[in-house]
Amino acid sequence: MALSTGSKKVKTAIFISGTGSNLKSLIKFSKHKKSPIIINMIISNNSKAKGLRYSKIYKIKKKVFDFKNALSEKKVINELKKNNIDLICLAGFMKILSKNFINNFKGKILNIHPSLLPKYKGLNTHERAIKNKDKYSGCTVHFVNSKLDSGKIINQKKVKISKFDNSKTLAKKILIEEHKLYPAAIMKILSL
Ligand code: GRF
Numbered sequence: 328m329a330l331s332t333g334s335k336k337v338k339t340a341i342f343i344s345g346t347g348s349n350l351k352s353l354i355k356f357s358k359h360k361k362s363p364i365i366i367n368m369i370i371s372n373n374s375k376a377k378g379l380r381y382s383k384i385y386k387i388k389k390k391v392f393d394f395k396n397a398l399s400e401k402k403v404i405n406e407l408k409k410n411n412i413d414l415i416c417l418a419g420f421m422k423i424l425s426k427n428f429i430n431n432f433k434g435k436i437l438n439i440h441p442s443l444l445p446k447y448k449g450l451n452t453h454e455r456a457i458k459n460k461d462k463y464s465g466c467t468v469h470f471v472n473s474k475l476d477s478g479k480i481i482n483q484k485k486v487k488i489s490k491f492d493n494s495k496t497l498a499k500k501i502l503i504e505e506h507k508l509y510p511a512a513i514m515k516i517l518s519l
Pocket of ligand 1: 343344345346347348349350378418419420439440441502505
């Protein structure tokens with residue numbers, strides 16, 4: 328596997344677009360002695376992302392890029408390389424990264440997705456699971472490749488859908504599991 332840890336903590340960047348609750352859980356995880364990662368940067372495509380406030384609270388460098396074209400992505404790549412970032416965790420990041428970007432960090436980009444992949448790639452996962460009367464949904468952490476939500480799965484957690492659930496209540500239940508699943512995925516792929 329491309330990620331090598333040696334005895335040092337892996338320098339990590341978290342990409343967000345919104346609330347950043349997964350970002351917060353990853354920051355907390357990174358502070359544990361046994362955590363294999365250190366979070367050096369928060370990157371967002373959205374200057375209004377609520378999660379950017381964790382930059383100030385936890386004193387982590389933040390940067391906003393629009394990711395609109397190859398030039399903007401090139402700036403992100405340069406920034407990540409300058410900071411020796413060796414792991415990228417997408418956490419509610421709503422932009423699709425180009426093939427070129429992904430090739431620059433082969434095997435080093437993870438994503439969390441709120442469904443039991445390969446079911447429900449893309450958006451509105453909770454609505455789709457409820458509409459299809461599924462008994463379970465859940466969340467998945469996977470490596471990112473050039474196909475949307477299709478990279479190798481690292482781990483998954485099933486969550487029961489009750490007949491009282493709507494997309495909001497289901498999202499809430501799944502998010503609680505996401506906060507445990509992402510650190511567990513990192514522990515699984517990186518051991519010091
Ligand atoms: C999570 O459900 C994540 O799986 C999805 O977007 C949501 C982001 O939530 N991709 P947050 O910003 O981490 O609170």
